[in-house]
Amino acid sequence: xxxxxxxxxxxxxxxxxxxxxxxIKYTILQWCAAVVHFLLIFIFASVGVYSMVLFNIGSxxxxxxxxxxxxxxxxxxxxxxxxxxxxxxxxxxxILVGWAxxxxxxxxxxxxxxxYMHFSLxxxxxxxESLLIGLCCLLTxxxxxxxxxxxxxxxxxxxxxxxxxxxxNTFIVFGLLLFFSLFFLREIQFSRSVLEEQNARLDKxxxxxxxxxxxxxxxxxxxxxxxxxxxKTFSVIICDIDDFKRINDTYGHNSGDEVLRKLSExxxxxxxxxxxxxxxxxxxxxxxxxxxxxxxxxxxxERIRAQxxxxxxxxxxxxxxCTVTAGAAESTEAGSIEEIIGLADDRLYCGKxxxxxxxxxx
Numbered sequence: 001x002x003x004x005x006x007x008x009x010x011x012x013x014x015x016x017x018x019x020x021x022x023x024i025k026y027t028i029l030q031w032c033a034a035v036v037h038f039l040l041i042f043i044f045a046s047v048g049v050y051s052m053v054l055f056n057i058g059s060x061x062x063x064x065x066x067x068x069x070x071x072x073x074x075x076x077x078x079x080x081x082x083x084x085x086x087x088x089x090x091x092x093x094x095i096l097v098g099w100a101x102x103x104x105x106x107x108x109x110x111x112x113x114x115x116y117m118h119f120s121l122x123x124x125x126x127x128x129e130s131l132l133i134g135l136c137c138l139l140t141x142x143x144x145x146x147x148x149x150x151x152x153x154x155x156x157x158x159x160x161x162x163x164x165x166x167x168x169n170t171f172i173v174f175g176l177l178l179f180f181s182l183f184f185l186r187e188i189q190f191s192r193s194v195l196e197e198q199n200a201r202l203d204k205x206x207x208x209x210x211x212x213x214x215x216x217x218x219x220x221x222x223x224x225x226x227x228x229x230x231x232k233t234f235s236v237i238i239c240d241i242d243d244f245k246r247i248n249d250t251y252g253h254n255s256g257d258e259v260l261r262k263l264s265e266x267x268x269x270x271x272x273x274x275x276x277x278x279x280x281x282x283x284x285x286x287x288x289x290x291x292x293x294x295x296x297x298x299x300x301x302e303r304i305r306a307q308x309x310x311x312x313x314x315x316x317x318x319x320x321x322c323t324v325t326a327g328a329a330e331s332t333e334a335g336s337i338e339e340i341i342g343l344a345d346d347r348l349y350c351g352k353x354x355x356x357x358x359x360x361x362x
Contacts, residue, residue: 025117025183026070026078032179033082034063036172043165047157049096059085079117083133086110087140094144098153101165104144109173111137113180211257212264215278220286223276224337227290235297237287238344239267239304239326242356244283247322255315259322262313270303286341294330298361301326305359323357 037059044052062085069078086106093103114137115130157165207219215223227234241247241263248256260283267277267285280286289297305324313320327348334340347360354360 022075023070023073026075027067028179029082029117030063030066030070030078032176033085034060037063039168043168047097047155047161047165049155049157051155052093052096055089055092059089079114083110083114083136087136090140090144091147094147094153095151096154097157097162097165099145099148100159100162101157102169104141105169105173107137107141107144109176113176116180116184209279212260212279214264214268214285215276217278217280220276220278220280220288223278223288224341227288228331228337232291233293233331235289235292235294235328235330236340236344237289237297237301237304237326237328238280238341238348239285239287239301239324240348240352241283242323242325242352244322247320251315251318251320255318255320258315259313259320262311263308263322263324266307266311267304270300270307294328294333294361297328297330298359301328301359301361305357309357325351325356326359327351328359328361 037056040056041053041060044050044056062081066078066081069075069081090104090107093101097103111134114133207215209216224236241259244256244259247259260279264277264279264285267287271277271287271289274290275292276288276290278286287300289300292300305326308322308324311321313322325348327344327346327350329340329344329347331340334343347362351358351360
């Protein structure tokens with residue numbers, strides 16, 4: 001059961017598509033810091049350094065209380081408290097037990113973490129602020145080294161104990177760096193995913209006619225090119241609204257736009273999922289019926305014609321009725337896309353000349 005909860009938590013942070021929030025990051029940092037200092041209480045107690053036992057008790061309580069700051073989203077304050085506490089801990093530990101146990105390693109470990117957390121809190125943060133924090137880390141590390149040369153440690157612990165504590169500190173520092181490196185990589189992946197989604201959305205918007213929601217001519221040119229390159233049989237249908245200028249002149253351009261929208265919805269409701277439809281230009285709509293011979297395209301065109309003929313469109317207290325004329329052609333009837341569309345367009349023109357509201361496919 002516990003393993004399942006841990007797996008879900010790890011998945012939530014590093015696998016799921018959502019961004020890792022500051023609350024998650026600082027909650028983890030708060031509890032990790034509290035746990036490390038809690039362990040150091042027993043480590044220092046085992047070697048008789050009771051001053052550091054008291055210091056780590058205070059640090060543990062401090063990080064537990066920082067949970068209040070995290071809940072209130074006062075991350076900046078917690079950020080500076082953690083930075084100051086780690087620096088103080090390094091100074092005091094070096095004075096009391098010397099350089100050998102490796103407590104200044106935490107300064108090296110927290111520097112990239114602090115840079116990362118600083119920018120995650122404030123994207124507008126200037127480089128000089130981060131460089132100042134880095135300089136503080138460098139000075140703390142150097143001062144600890146100078147202290148270890150100039151001052152004999154107050155508590156003398158065995159070389160074996162110092163080695164074990166050094167190993168413990170090394171594991172904690174590397175664990176910290178690994179954990180926040182995973183955070184960093186996760187945020188890069190999330191940012192890339194967001195960018196890809198935005199690019200896909202923009203590409204889709206660029207390929208969609210704003211009025212009808214159908215593909216525009218730019219998009220349809222690509223789709224037609226792919227259909228032609230596949231070598232499979234397909235048909236194209238061109239529909240044109242009869243007397244559309246009269247609709248605009250009689251009812252106004254807003255009503256004309258509404259007619260285009262409703263006709264587009266009616267056409268989409270008839271087509272299959274793998275068919276493509278676009279606003280070819282003005283009041284012309286072009287349909288690509290993939291894998292469909294001319295006879296099948298003619299039936300589809302006739303269904304569209306009949307559906308639109310019975311359609312009543314309400315716009316600005318007016319009921320508008322209209323019809324369409326369609327021309328259809330099959331890919332085997334001509335060599336190029338332009339020729340196939342030209343053939344369908346010629347048949348559409350013949351339908352217009354011979355009375356409108358009809359489908360011509362031969």
